[in-house]
Amino acid sequence: MDQPDDNVIKRRERAAFLLLTAVVFPLLTVMIVASYGFIVWFWQMFVSGPPTGH
Helix, strand or coil: CCCCCCHHHHHHEEEEEHHHHHHHHHHHHHHHHHHHHHHHHHHHHHHHCCCCCC
C-alpha cells in the first residue's frame, strides 16, 4: 500500500485545522448561544410568565 507523502499529510491537517477554526467552531458557538437564548425565551413565555416590572 502506498503511504501518502508528508507534504500531503501536512496539507490535509492544515485544511482540517482551518475548517475547524474558521467554520465549525464559530457555527457551533452561534448555535449554542442561540439555543440558550431560545430556551430562556421559551421559559419566560410559557413557564414563568412575562416580567412584572417591579
